[in-house]
Ligand SMILES: NC(=O)c1ccc[n+]([C@@H]2O[C@H](COP(=O)([O-])OP(=O)(O)OC[C@H]3O[C@@H](n4cnc5c(N)ncnc54)[C@H](O)[C@@H]3O)[C@@H](O)[C@H]2O)c1
């Protein structure tokens with residue numbers, strides 16, 4: 270992972286930026302306080318200090334947001350696709366112009382190093398550009414029925430008002446990955462951002478309004494009471510789509526709630542990615558890939574390599590090279606020029622990571638690097654490498670969500686496939702080998718929605734992102750992403766030559 274050294278950020282710059290963030294709820298084109306008047310605090314995970322207090326939406330505000338989205342749906346769907354695409358293009362340009370603001374805001378509220386945050390701005394903005402182009406390509410078809418006696422007209426229509434629920438770890442990209450295709454498809458929406466990192470979505474919503482999005486199309490309801498505020502919306506017949514990104518545990522609950530109205534859902538859930546290194550791999554390339562797959566977002570990514578499955582003949586050399594690179598990673602507040610690894614999102618996450626590491630060590634694993642929280646303010650954890658992790662250890666079956674790399678070994682290709690597939694998750698896998706046929710065999714046999722072949726990061730707005738098994742339903746990005754916000758209508762037409 271290459272993080273460019275950056276000048277430290279001044280307290281004055283931070284204050285100026287925070288003062289530009291809307292602190293209300295966005296409902297029907299207006300920023301307003303919560304009906305209850307309540308607010309909640311957003312914390313800096315590097316210091317534990319409060320960055321900003323913002324409106325705390327309740328059920329009454331959620332209902333008002335859905336009222337606004339439902340009222341705007343018919344007129345918004347009539348806006349020409351090209352006009353919807355041009356709003357997205359303007360949003361892309363505005364986000365790009367304010368890239369430094371978005372990057373710093375994400376670093377402040379989520380903790381990632383500023384260079385990483387800049388990378389996320391590029392990644393998140395690309396969904397706006399991609400779907401500004403896709404907006405005019407929701408093609409249908411007209412055909413003659415096989416018996417020639419009728420005509421078949423197939424068209425794509427916006428699914429309707431959507432509820433979008435996003436996680437805290439990629440505050441911009443997880444929002445644009447939903448909002449952009451919904452706008453392109455002609456849907457209105459209610460966004461429930463993550464209470465741990467709501468500020469980026471607040472600023473992004475302001476940019477969408479500046480780009481020309483009509484009132485009521487995008488409504489934003491940050492809240493500290495997610496279930497109570499969004500639960501009634503999921504049961505409301507006017508809602509036509511739920512798009513959720515978050516843990517598999519919460520996804521299961523929402524799928525159950527959505528079943529009552531047979532609500533269309535997209536689910537982007539948890540991961541437990543295997544990172545498989547074969548004996549013929551270029552080890553330096555594999556270590557470089559491992560650094561990206563493990564440390565991107567400090568390991569707080571659904572796509573993070575969670576299990577390193579290395580051929581027994583190269584495991585020692587791989588671990589030594591990997592540890593040497595990880596040891597160069599400086600933990601510091603993301604605004605510090607030398608920061609390579611920022612804090613984890615909160616004390617609960619840090620303690621969960623340490624619990625998994627301690628359990629692994631107690632089960633016989635060895636911490637060849639790190640292995641403990643960083644003393645001092647904030648929720649930092651040492652970049653850690655564990656060797657000798659035996660099959661069945663908790664850390665190999667639970668999502669770590671931190672800068673910890675457990676290494677286990679295999680002997681045969683069959684062993685590698687069995688170990689890699691031994692999880693209820695199926696989001697992404699990584700394979701390093703010089704043997705193309707082996708790489709293709711792994712693609713065919715690994716139970717995963719995505720595969721990195723000799724690559725440690727593969728996320729791309731032009732590609733379909735998503736998993737199988739308990740990593741989710743549906744795809745975001747690529748040609749598939751807009752389909753999640755469209756439905757297919759078929760019109761059967763009598764033979765135009767009859768009668
Ligand atoms: N597959 C993907 O694309 C993807 C991307 C990012 C994160 N994730 C996953 O998300 C998890 C980390 O994010 P997180 O901690 O924010 O997940 P989370 O499931 O705790 O929360 C996700 C969102 O759901 C909200 N939420 C929680 N309980 C809810 C309820 N009962 N009703 C409605 N909303 C509720 C939260 O406030 C947040 O906005 C990890 O498991 C990670 O793998 C997956």
Ligand SMILES: O=CCCC(=O)O
Nearest residue numbers: 438569570571572728
């Ligand atoms: O955390 C999961 C999302 C990461 C990505 O889109 O690459």
